[in-house]
Amino acid sequence: MSSIAAYYNGKTILITGATGFMGKVLMEKLLRSSPDVEAVYILVRPKAGQSMQERVANMVKSKVFDRVREDCPNFQEKIKPINAELTQPNLSISAKDLQELLSQVNVVFHCAATVRFDEPLKHALLLNVMGTQQLLSLARQMQKLEAFIHISTAYANCNRRNIDEVIYPPPVETKKLCDLMEWMDESVIQEITPKLIGDWPNTYTYTKALAEYLVQQEKEHLNIAIIRPSIVGASWHEPFPGWIDNFNGASGMIIAAGKGILQTVKVNNEAVADLIPVDVVINLTLAAGWYTAVHRPKTMLVYNCTTGGINPFCWGEIGYHVISTFKRNPLEQAFRIPRAQMTSNYLINQYWIAVSHKAPAMLYDLYMRLTGRKPRMMKIFNRLHKSMLLLEYFTCQSWEWSSENTNTLMAQLSPEDRRLFNFDVRQLHWSEYIENYCIGAKKYLLNEDMSGIPAAKQHLRKLRNIQYAFNTTLLVIIWRIFIARSQMARNIWYFVVSLCYKFLSYFRASSTLRH
Ligand SMILES: CCCCCCCC/C=C\CCCCCCCC(=O)SCCNC(=O)CCNC(=O)[C@H](O)C(C)(C)COP(=O)(O)OP(=O)(O)OC[C@H]1O[C@@H](n2cnc3c(N)ncnc32)[C@H](O)[C@@H]1OP(=O)(O)O
Numbered sequence: 001m002s003s004i005a006a007y008y009n010g011k012t013i014l015i016t017g018a019t020g021f022m023g024k025v026l027m028e029k030l031l032r033s034s035p036d037v038e039a040v041y042i043l044v045r046p047k048a049g050q051s052m053q054e055r056v057a058n059m060v061k062s063k064v065f066d067r068v069r070e071d072c073p074n075f076q077e078k079i080k081p082i083n084a085e086l087t088q089p090n091l092s093i094s095a096k097d098l099q100e101l102l103s104q105v106n107v108v109f110h111c112a113a114t115v116r117f118d119e120p121l122k123h124a125l126l127l128n129v130m131g132t133q134q135l136l137s138l139a140r141q142m143q144k145l146e147a148f149i150h151i152s153t154a155y156a157n158c159n160r161r162n163i164d165e166v167i168y169p170p171p172v173e174t175k176k177l178c179d180l181m182e183w184m185d186e187s188v189i190q191e192i193t194p195k196l197i198g199d200w201p202n203t204y205t206y207t208k209a210l211a212e213y214l215v216q217q218e219k220e221h222l223n224i225a226i227i228r229p230s231i232v233g234a235s236w237h238e239p240f241p242g243w244i245d246n247f248n249g250a251s252g253m254i255i256a257a258g259k260g261i262l263q264t265v266k267v268n269n270e271a272v273a274d275l276i277p278v279d280v281v282i283n284l285t286l287a288a289g290w291y292t293a294v295h296r297p298k299t300m301l302v303y304n305c306t307t308g309g310i311n312p313f314c315w316g317e318i319g320y321h322v323i324s325t326f327k328r329n330p331l332e333q334a335f336r337i338p339r340a341q342m343t344s345n346y347l348i349n350q351y352w353i354a355v356s357h358k359a360p361a362m363l364y365d366l367y368m369r370l371t372g373r374k375p376r377m378m379k380i381f382n383r384l385h386k387s388m389l390l391l392e393y394f395t396c397q398s399w400e401w402s403s404e405n406t407n408t409l410m411a412q413l414s415p416e417d418r419r420l421f422n423f424d425v426r427q428l429h430w431s432e433y434i435e436n437y438c439i440g441a442k443k444y445l446l447n448e449d450m451s452g453i454p455a456a457k458q459h460l461r462k463l464r465n466i467q468y469a470f471n472t473t474l475l476v477i478i479w480r481i482f483i484a485r486s487q488m489a490r491n492i493w494y495f496v497v498s499l500c501y502k503f504l505s506y507f508r509a510s511s512t513l514r515h
């Protein structure tokens with residue numbers, strides 16, 4: 001029997017961020033591998049007009065729980081939602097719920113965070129730092145707590161090139177910064193944010209770094225471990241290959257490429273694309289929870305959960321596999337044929353943005369206006385460009401993360417645990433993974449049926465014909481306007497054509513001679 005699965009049986013777990021991408025996969029794996037878990041408390045807030053109960057009822061119907069639903073049909077009875085808002089004092093948890101948590105919980109998994117790169121600093125601090133601080137203060141009062149697992153990000157210290165499994169002190173004192181946020185005007189905070197975050201690229205990574213330091217400072221007697229995943233992508237195996245449910249990380253860009261919207265992107269083709277499958281992160285998280293609770297390491301362990309140092313794959317290779325998968329399995333109603341110019345050169349990228357993003361968008365919107373419909377393409381491209389600008393920091397450079405703690409943990413696992421809670425990314429076959437990622441995005445994120453592929457291929461053929469017709473028309477127009485009207489342009493044109501002809505004749509002659 002797996003020691004990890006056995007450990008969680010009979011235990012009471014608390015998960016924050018359970019409605020999020022990683023939280024759902026964590027909950028699913030926990031309930032499936034340890035069906036006798038006592039209870040899984042989840043902190044949920046009402047959102048978008050839905051009460052907490054409605055949100056949870058919808059969530060358990062989600063496809064991600066299909067496997068656990070098959071294995072144990074009453075799995076939802078173990079899930080105990082608690083109304084909470086992490087940015088509010090005492091997390092807005094009622095006195096009754098609080099009592100229950102303090103007396104029952106054995107393990108806490110803290111996943112909740114704002115992952116938006118453009119989050120105003122005040123809100124990012126309130127949630128990612130102060131929310132963590134409040135949760136830690138609850139954890140210290142929990143009578144039966146055995147482990148507290150904090151999910152950070154491998155990019156929390158992205159202002160460094162080499163990142164070890166240690167906590168780096170931040171440049172400011174977190175408490176002083178939080179005090180400042182309390183009285184300072186919102187517009188002033190906005191203005192001084194770039195100065196405050198210094199060489200961090202956004203408020204997300206900055207506040208995650210502050211949160212790590214705070215966890216170390218305020219851990220007291222708690223058994224804590226920190227997990228630092230890199231760019232979390234679709235699942236490798238569990239619950240299904242390619243499972244994904246949001247547009248974060250690389251997923252939005254991959255879909256935009258599949259839809260033929262993204263035709264150019266600023267990346268360093270040789271830079272390592274540190275994608276990590278979500279199930280790998282969750283397996284490591286559960287293994288670390290078990291290890292922290294059972295072995296109680298003397299110091300707080302940080303686990304870098306990355307692929308680059310062990311099984312590197314570059315952005316250029318990702319781009320190639322994404323495009324080739326979408327050519328074989330096209331998305332429905334693509335805007336253009338999927339293809340991607342990937343360059344780290346600013347000017348070349350700007351040229352392609354103008355030619356293959358803005359010009360087609362303007363033409364399409366003109367066509368929409370002329371046919372009495374609402375133009376929308378320019379708006380989509382403006383949003384895409386905003387996202388690309390925020391992501392390019394991560395796609396134009398590489399980092400090196402050490403992974404000693406992660407490797408040591410792997411070595412401590414029994415063969416059965418290593419199989420059931422696999423986080424050995426040496427076995428990851430990238431081209432197969434990327435193919436499943438793209439197909440998973442099509443199926444689970446866009447809800448497109450695989451039976452629609454022949455029609456989608458037919459649509460791509462139509463787009464190709466439109467493109468040929470458009471290019472020919474453009475050539476004729478250019479000929480009429482520039483070449484046919486000017487003697488000099490005509491001479492140049494004949495010179496180029498005769499040069500091409502001579503080259504062709506030369507190659508034909510030399511290849512005949514060889515035979
Ligand atoms: C050939 C292709 C090759 C691929 C090349 C890939 C290149 C680059 C790839 C990736 C590098 C990633 C590096 C990450 C490293 C960090 C690691 C971590 O720790 S990761 C934490 C991750 N956090 C994020 O990833 C948040 C990033 N996102 C944001 O901050 C925001 O989304 C932002 C500022 C980029 C855009 O904000 P808005 O306000 O314009 O849009 P919004 O609110 O996000 O979305 C509005 C609606 O549109 C959908 N949407 C978003 N993106 C979409 C898309 N691409 N296509 C379709 N719909 C999309 C959303 O689902 C949303 O829908 P509804 O309103 O909820 O129904």
Ligand SMILES: NC(=O)C1=CN([C@@H]2O[C@H](COP(=O)(O)OP(=O)(O)OC[C@H]3O[C@@H](n4cnc5c(N)ncnc54)[C@H](OP(=O)(O)O)[C@@H]3O)[C@@H](O)[C@H]2O)C=CC1
Binds near residue numbers: 022043045047
């Ligand atoms: N995705 C990635 O690529 C990576 C993620 N991480 C880290 O992993 C963790 C999980 O990320 P992921 O699952 O992708 O993120 P999601 O955005 O999918 O989920 C975030 C979760 O946090 C909850 N949450 C947000 N604000 C509050 C609040 N004020 N009160 C209560 N709950 C709140 C959300 O609840 P609600 O549904 O109500 O919004 C949601 O459940 C985060 O800590 C993130 O930093 C690290 C590296 C990479």
